[in-house]
Amino acid sequence: MKNMKTVAGMLCLAGILSLGMGTTVFAEDGDSHYPVTITTYNYENEPIEMTFEKAPEKVFAYANSNIEELLALGLGDKIVAACGLDGDVREDLKDEFDKIQYMDTKPSKEEVVAMEPDFIAAWYSSFDDDWLSDVSFWQERDVNTYMSLNSAAKGPASEFPRTIEDEYEDILNLGKIFDCEDKAEEIVDQMKGEIDKVKEHVEGTDPLSVAVLEDEGDSFRVYGTETLGGNIPETLGAELKLGAENSENVGAEDLIAADPDVLFMINYDGFMTADEAIADITDNPAYASLSAVKNNKVFSVNLNEVYCSGVRTYDGIMTFAKALYPDLYE
Template sequence: MKKILNVLLLASLLLLTACGGGDKVATNENNQANANTNAAAEKAETKDAYYPVTIETVDAQGNPVQETFEKEPERVVAVYQSAIENMLALGLEDKMVLAAQLDIDVKDEYKDAFSKVEYVKDAPSKEAVLAAKPDFIISWASYFGDKTLGDVKDWQDKGVNTYILKNSGAVKVDSLENEYDDILNLGKIFNKQKEAQAIVQSMKDRLAETEKLREGKEPVKAAILEIEDDNLFRNYGAKTVGGEIAEKAGAKLVMDEDRFGSEALLTKDPDVIFIVYFGEDKVKDQELDRFKSLPALKGLSAIKNDRVYPISLSEVYASGVRTADGIDTMIKGLYPES
């Protein structure tokens, strides 16, 4: 009898221990669940506390416009190269409900993210944009014309925020600072300030590296041009993104006129020439060969010394994150030994 009682007592003790262990496991699970809930709530509270945020942008005519974001945009329509790639660079592909009008493929590092975005080749009509039910539209100035989306105020009245990239024709003078501002403003809109600042700082740091490259050297005489016909070229001077990059990298821009011919170019005889092209790589090669084969220009030092370099329009006009590529292209052309 005593033996039976001992067995029953041992079984009871084991049962109590098991129950106690179960309670402990359940308690730990509950504590972890509560911690996760609290962390999520804290994150949401921090996110909500950030908004509203107000930024200053412009309308299609360059007039200042204030846009207040009551919350993070969730349904974004992005139209044109830099608008789309700026969003992708900040990891915001999941916010784009519609993207359109790329001039060239997105950068390789964005292709996987971009594959998840609904994309249409041509800029969508006003009706198509309305059907997408956006809460934010980011694009170029030309997209907010009378025959396209109309004035930004009309969209504000609909409760839709807008952002026009400054160097897309919205302001009088293009500048690097405008490109930096666009990226930083997008960071503010989506509470991605650290990421935006890192992108901008990397561009500034890359330009700063040229101080050592040009130390003790005369400025490199340079010209940045686009072929309009066989004897007429468009100049990308100091008041363009490309021109400003070149000057900050230590170049001396030798062409002053907005447009010039072969004779003027021969007279100034730049050491380095950058040929602006629009489109895919095959266009790059075509424009470069076309320029080098012009009979009137055979005497140019840049052609004789093989210092004519192609540069994509997307790297020097409304360039967004591709500004970094423009900086690299310029530096490699100005300092091939680097």
């Protein structure tokens, strides 16, 4: 330990200290956090480096994940404007959310420029030509950006699967950018702790088979192993009965043939409620033969918990864990 501290001290004196996760902190002395360089992406899915000389002071935030991450890190006072919520903000963040300027409709790129932000936290799709333009547009104006990893920042899911680890990295990177790493690590450690608890519980047992589906009318969209919706139950020790190799849509016959032990149906604002998503299966006589229906093992999970979930990754973990292993949470 003494030698490790000595090495770290020498690195700080040299002006460079690696923090892992693709991030390097460059410091003039051992007491300085900045400048910080973070790896993010442009609209061509190319990794680029963003250097922060200080913590951003005027942030434009888009979508649940970025808005809620900033609020959870205690950075609401840094948000000059936000938009893009799907449904309500997370319950425990509502008081802080009420203090920020939230826009019901997306502002134009020109309106965002007029806000004079020094940082934009958004999704991959935000940086297309139809809205904010590529990150280079903002770099030329001395505005740093951060693109949520699971929003397709690295590329298509078939090549770059969406994982819990990427959600961790988003939170930890924001912690580094704003010099609130302890809080970011606390949020991530809570998620990791719950996963460790479940893994210990299921060790030595046969895995439950699951399917995570979204009703698209004439077929079901499968949340497979390359999606966050598939990665979470797999991480919790379950086995995907559908989507273990790809996430192609399936029909009723495919679902009946797969017959998973536990079935999760996606719900989201403006589509269907959790109760409606469950009833979509349980009230349909065509699915009466499913083991999950017979055993009351049909559940619903909100899209915000399984897509660019941010701090709601914990909620997703708990939704799956409680449904899969109720005896652990009695």
